[in-house]
Amino acid sequence: MRQQENQLLRRQGLVFFGKIVAGQAHEITNVLNVINELAGLQADVLAAVGRERTCNVERLIQVAERIRNQVQRGEALVRSMSRFAHSVDEPVSIFDLKEALEQVVCLAQRPANLAKTALSQEFPARSAVLEASPFSFKQAVLTCIEIALTASSDSRRITVSYRVFDTRIEVAVASADPMTQTPNVLERQAHLALLMRELGGDVSAMSTSEEGHCITIQLPKAGKGARDDDVAIDEHGAEDNHAS
């Protein structure tokens, strides 16, 4: 049974990896297509110089600036894809919670856009350190976002947030819409349960027609000494200013 679950996790991990890479590749292609059109526009402006004997320098400068903006956009996408690709390097490593979540929110922007949903993050200023599989962690949070995206047909806003407690962290993915239990959602919930077992954490979900739904995952923090400047909230949820 355990072996079958591990095989399923590996297969789903591969599917997940492929999906993320394909999405990022699509975004990079968009950037290249824009650069291609802008290069064409630059050639059009230069061709007009031959015909009209005047050069619209200002327009050329504007086009160059637009190309630079697209190059920056492309660089950010490549950086994000590279960081994601490296998250499978080590089965378990020490990583920063906030950085990992920022990356997940960035990777999830495309599926959120396609679902016409605004995906935002509400993160406290300080972070925490986790010791787990960064790949499985990102997969778990993205699966929560996917559930939120598919759980409701009219989902318009999803917020990702986290809280740091003395010994654990809590990541919440909240949507204003109540959860609908479609086969697609149930399948993702089963996948999430397997991932959480692998990560050594817990998952819980709350859904009401008034408050929408919220999926929460809880994980233990990395052992003391990994970093001592984490924000501290006691186990009852009260924020504490001293370091944990």
Next chain:
Amino acid sequence: MRADRVLLVDDETEFVETLAERMRTRGLTARTAHSGSDALESVAKTTFDAIVLDLAMPGMDGIETLRLLREADPNLQIMLLSGQATARVAAEAMKEGAIDVLEKPADIEVLINKIKEARANKIMLTEAESREHVDDILKRKGW
């Protein structure tokens, strides 16, 4: 003769606005829409010789937009422009009445020639419809 009128539909704003700019410098009247629903609104207000539609768009995708546009006016000449058109999607688009499925990046001259062909097709379809209409009136009046 009036300029060719084209509607470019793509959620990638910078791409579609640049393409429109390039078409305008070539004498076309190019309008843009950034979603399927925007495209439907534009078509309700203005007549276009051709529509160039992106396949992957948020909310209403290219195929669904194509279907709704063709429902609104079966004579609309719509081509799909996509960076990821598979054979299956291309076949589906053609079944739904697209006149062509082009790969991004498409050469602008090729695109403009397709728009000109689309305009000629539309004129033929409209003329054929008008002839049918006149024949129908003549038949009904017994002339």
